[in-house]
Amino acid sequence: MLRxxxxxxxxxxxxxxxxxxxxxxxxxxxxLFLLEGKNKKIEVDSMPGIFRLTTDLMLKExxxxxxxxxxxxxxxxxxxxxxKDKMATQSANEKFFYLKALKEIKAQFPEACIMxxxxxxxxxxxxxxxxxxxxxxxxxxxxxxxxxxxALAQAATGIDIIGPSDMMDGRVEVIRDVLDDNNFENVSxxxxxxxxxxxxxxxxxxxxxxxxxxxxxxxxxxxxANKHEALIEAELDADEGADFLMVKPALAYLDVIHLxxxxxxxxxxxxxxxxxxxxxxxxxxxxxxxxxxxxxxxxLSIKRAGADVILSYFAKEAALLLKK
Ligand SMILES: NCc1[nH]cc(CCC(=O)O)c1CC(=O)O
Ligand SMILES: [Mg+2]
Numbered sequence: 450m451l452r453x454x455x456x457x458x459x460x461x462x463x464x465x466x467x468x469x470x471x472x473x474x475x476x477x478x479x480x481l482f483l484l485e486g487k488n489k490k491i492e493v494d495s496m497p498g499i500f501r502l503t504t505d506l507m508l509k510e511x512x513x514x515x516x517x518x519x520x521x522x523x524x525x526x527x528x529x530x531x532x533k534d535k536m537a538t539q540s541a542n543e544k545f546f547y548l549k550a551l552k553e554i555k556a557q558f559p560e561a562c563i564m565x566x567x568x569x570x571x572x573x574x575x576x577x578x579x580x581x582x583x584x585x586x587x588x589x590x591x592x593x594x595x596x597x598x599x600a601l602a603q604a605a606t607g608i609d610i611i612g613p614s615d616m617m618d619g620r621v622e623v624i625r626d627v628l629d630d631n632n633f634e635n636v637s638x639x640x641x642x643x644x645x646x647x648x649x650x651x652x653x654x655x656x657x658x659x660x661x662x663x664x665x666x667x668x669x670x671x672x673x674a675n676k677h678e679a680l681i682e683a684e685l686d687a688d689e690g691a692d693f694l695m696v697k698p699a700l701a702y703l704d705v706i707h708l709x710x711x712x713x714x715x716x717x718x719x720x721x722x723x724x725x726x727x728x729x730x731x732x733x734x735x736x737x738x739x740x741x742x743x744x745x746x747x748x749l750s751i752k753r754a755g756a757d758v759i760l761s762y763f764a765k766e767a768a769l770l771l772k773k
Pocket of ligand 1: 566568578614615653721722723
């Protein structure tokens with residue numbers, strides 16, 4: 450035999466030498482769930498090890514993560530039902546707890562990269578990412594105004610990256626315009642470009658209590674059957690001024706991550722979503738698979754597929770392992 454691929458696997462030294470993909474803590478953005486109030490920490494039942502935190506405790510968590518080398522965080526507010534309405538009004542109220550918290554976090558850790566989510570669902574009494582009319586339709590262009598106000602209010606807190614996750618058409622352009630018109634030309638946009646209508650968001654909707662009150666998100670989030678349509682979404686977002694293109698979820702969509710990486714020069718992000726986290730956690734708790742190995746293999750596969758940036762609830766655990 451002239452060629453024996455096993456020779457390049459014969460020792461750790463050689464295996465490491467020929468390794469094609471290296472996962473590092475710098476790849477991660479750690480999503481965090483923000484609670485109103487003080488000194489409260491509530492675990493998400495369907496996401497063991499993930500907690501909703503009040504601002505004071507989140508500051509401590511961010512400090513710990515920074516020491517581990519995690520430099521970027523995506524912050525999602527848990528909004529009490531009494532603050533929700535049809536127009537997601539509280540999303541742009543500078544006195545509302547989440548905007549005050551963002552300001553505090555950014556002031557305390559200016560070196561941290563703070564990302565926020567733009568979509569109506571956490572603040573909406575309908576639990577949808579856009580405005581719902583009397584017939585249950587999600588209104589695209591009317592929603593854009595709400596998203597622009599929300600993005601501007603978030604930018605005013607000093608955060609670094611706006612993450613539109615709503616899948617309305619044209620929102621990247623509208624957000625870019627409003628940011629630029631208000632001297633926030635240095636605030637980045639990480640667009641959820643190819644965001645699929647996925648069952649894997651279930652635990653996240655538990656965490657925020659943000660599930661749609663009626664219907665589903667299939668008229669705006671993408672059909673899991675479609676790959677080439679992701680190229681249209683990505684091209685539009687790139688043209689409209691996005692700084693990053695995101696694919697979400699990650700593991701069931703590695704082909705889409707690869708496709709976007711091959712076709713775009715912009716950095717590609719992938720969101721390793723809540724359900725992907727919970728599946729591994731649940732199986733590990735049952736002793737059905739080795740949770741640490743499954744976690745690292747999944748994260749590595751997302752990077753190998755072409756992701757430059759990985760949003761993952763595993764970020765802290767993986768950073769601890771990578772440090773060892
Ligand atoms: N638009 C809100 C939003 N932003 C991120 C996620 C999901 C993240 C996860 O599952 O971890 C969702 C849920 C949804 O679209 O229903
Ligand atoms: Mg789009």
